[in-house]
Amino acid sequence: MTQTDVRAVGSGLGRIEGPAKVTGQAKYATEQDDVQDVAYVWPVPATIAKGTIRRIDDAPIRAMAQVLAVLTPDNAPHLQPAEDGELAVLQSRTVSYRGQFVAAVVAQTLEIAREAAERLQVEYDVEPHDVELTQDHPTLYKPDQVNPSFPTDTEQGDVDEALGAAANLVDHTYTTPALHNNPMEPHATLASWDGDELTLYDSNQGAYSAQQTLAKLFGLDPAVVHVVSQHVGGGFGSKGTPRANAVLAVMAARMVRRPVKLALHRHHMFAVVGYRTPTIQRIRLGADAEGRLSAISHDVVEQTSTVMEFAEQTALATRIMYAAPHRRTTHRLARLDIPTPRWMRAPGECPGMYALESAMDELAIECGLDPIELRIRNEPERDPESGKPWSSRSLVECLREGAQLFGWGDRDPRPGTRSDGDWLVGTGVAASTYPAYASPSTATARAAADGRFVVRIAAADIGTGARTALTQIAADALRVSTDFVRVEIGDSAFGQASLAGGSMGTASWGWAVTKACTELREKVERNGEVPVDGIEVQAETSAEIEARSGYKYQGFGAQFAEARVNIDTGEVRVPRLLGMFGVGRIINPRTARSQFIGGMTMGLSMALHEEGVLDLAFGDYVNHDLAEYHIAACADVTDIEAHWLDEHDERVNPMGSKGIGEIGIVGTAAAVANAVHHATAVRIRDLPIRLDKLLGRLPG
């Protein structure tokens, strides 16, 4: 073995599959050109928001040339019951939201499938629908828990009394709209049966859990279901578990006895793959004359569907951010005739911290304090909720060092007083946070006689650089250069592994890879050499992860924004964004930077642009394409910087790393809203901050 002490972790190794991606060699789910004789599936979305399918007139469609099959609730295979109600595709005639799939056409070409699907006549018995979330919606109820398994409400002390006695009080309601994940690659599946064995090339955030879920749904032994996901063009949470596309593809392939491809259209994605729930959040903060918080209260109203419950953990971060003896959080859901909201990058933390960090800015003004100083004064020594010590917490350092780099020092706190030509100018700050989770995973490491190593784990690289980071982690554990290591991922055959979700991919997979590779190195060392047929070690991390307790594991950060608002038009531009993060050891600064600035860009997009526009009459999100649903364009993101502290956390996991995939989007919208307030003296508590909300309220 060519041992090396040069550590790969910490180096900016370029993406291993980068050349394959930029030359088009990397094959995404439906691009497997070695699969022959493929047919195409096009789904048929419901055109009503609530009711029952009375009749589907599929005879004329079946008669069309090149149409192979029409799938409807009448002929669809019977599925096993699933916890995820959205997977019960074509299992009933009930329509629960506009855009829900009610049928699908399989044809020899994509164009014919689409044309036929659009021609299919579906008759409905229509019922009145209710799609509008309101603060006092009559169906509001308290879910048993919030995503994934946190208490719905929490309470310590006497919040009302403390608020009543507070010298400084903030009491405001903040709202965020429905936000749609919109990864570049749509949800896509190529399904192929070989006898009783099923192979799925699928775009997802976890091949192993996709395999388990789909096997159960179709009543199959997981051993005959093989899910391959080599390259995934983004997910942002919406590919965390299988969606209707995978179910329809498996059904269709069985029905026509041919491999089929199904890639969703962007329009479909605004209904069937999940989105971030709109939120209505009331925040109350009480503080003494010096700005020390006595009470924090965060009450959330959000939506779920009638298909299943999804309860976003919007107030979760509020439970741990700041010290205060009296504290309360609540979540209430309205059950609407609307698609089921699901995970979107930093579910909970992202919308929740927009509200909390806007309110903290309002409190700073109330107290006459610099917003950074206010946060420092309320820094909790331990997790205020559990009382556990932090494995590490660097919020104060992030605020201080970020402030220095941003040039916060000589900031004039008065709002609405600076301009540059036609533009009002201001700056804002907000905190970021995200938990450092980990979940058990299995990795196999194999040494070959030629000195090379292969590591296998069912990890997913959804564009994050996971394959590359894991190669670095493996190389260090093996004490060899990355040139000798090949990491294979994206295959359910590699065993149980964490999802690429909850910012825990690298921590979870890296833990298993470290364990397998360390054991393999020791075994090879004991053996003296590698025999011709190699040495293999498999490792699993349940025990280690279960043993991890006694601390609160959490990453923190601070984000700074400069906003410019046009005096005549109210147009908002953000010429500068700077993030400073304390997230343990950075495995790869190059891919890490992409995660941070990607998250921050998405946060900027949320602050200024993104909004699913609901049509009350039809009950759907009408701006269902990327021309109408605006995300930040390059010109919106001019100067964006991400930095990190040299944080050492030996407790969090063997790599000392905390997740970085989501923290970048947490707090950005508040930093921007706070900067807009500083520029204009107008507080926008209703995202996105668009010009029509500012026009007519600007100073001067």
Next chain:
Amino acid sequence: MRPFQFVRADDAATAVQTVTANPKAKFLAGGTNLVDLMKLGVERPDLLVDLTRLPFDSVDVEADGTVRIGTNVRNSDLAAHPAVRNGLPLLSQALLAGASGQLRNMATVGGNLLQRTRCVYFQDVTKPCNKRQPGSGCPARQGDHRNLAILGASEACIATHPSDMAVALAALDARVAVSGPDGDRETPLAELHALPGEHPEQETTLRHGELITGIAVPPLAYAERSAYRKVRDRASYAFAVASVAAALDVEDGVVRDVRLAFGAVAPKPWRAHAAEDALRGRPATAASFRAAAEAELAAAEPLRDNAFKVPLITNVVVRTLSDLAGETS
């Protein structure tokens, strides 16, 4: 998508003939709007006649200063042409404010003028829309109309014309050259687009088979003192929420002449004649500019979510004219 036929036209007469002969035929230029609408099922032609080989691809300045622009000149080439960049800044700015670099490389003059509304209901065949399906209703009135019309709309339709280029051309009194089954004609751009009235499906005064071959921009002595200001929700790659094309001629602090047109507020590029009339002979001050904008917008009929366009256009008129007045003095 439905199967369709595709032919390339080598001369204008054949193109006109081929489309005239088939009520379900359409001209295809850059395809950046038509092909999208075909994918959405909004446009369902049987036959596409590709215009891109027709010889209408030059920009010529005539002796009297008229700029003649062939329909096949791509939006990016037009914006960069010296006669436009230097002589007609408002047109160059309007073109460059539209779409993205890639789209401008494909988009043509005729296609840009005839691009269709971005109304979300028009683009969704699962919903009613009087423009797409006459008599089916207009859900935008109660629904999503933040970016729809405040001027020139009707009970039947409140769609806006989305072009930036056309707004600048309206301010410039451009004329449109048309070739049809009965020969060639020229029509003022102001008469190319029709207001919806009871027939929003009739968007232009062109007859089926009539081909736009180019436009002519007559000389305007003070065109160099002109500007196009587009307001949009993001910094680039977005349709206007309001825009103003303006040219201003000031002498001794008094407005001698002015051209004003508004975008994203009406079913057609909106020439602001009332504002122009209110300004001629008035002092070139912010107060007069504001009064002029208000004179034009007196006719505005804003809806629940687009009323902000009234103060927005007013502010942009005041700012744009003030800046131009500053340049002159």
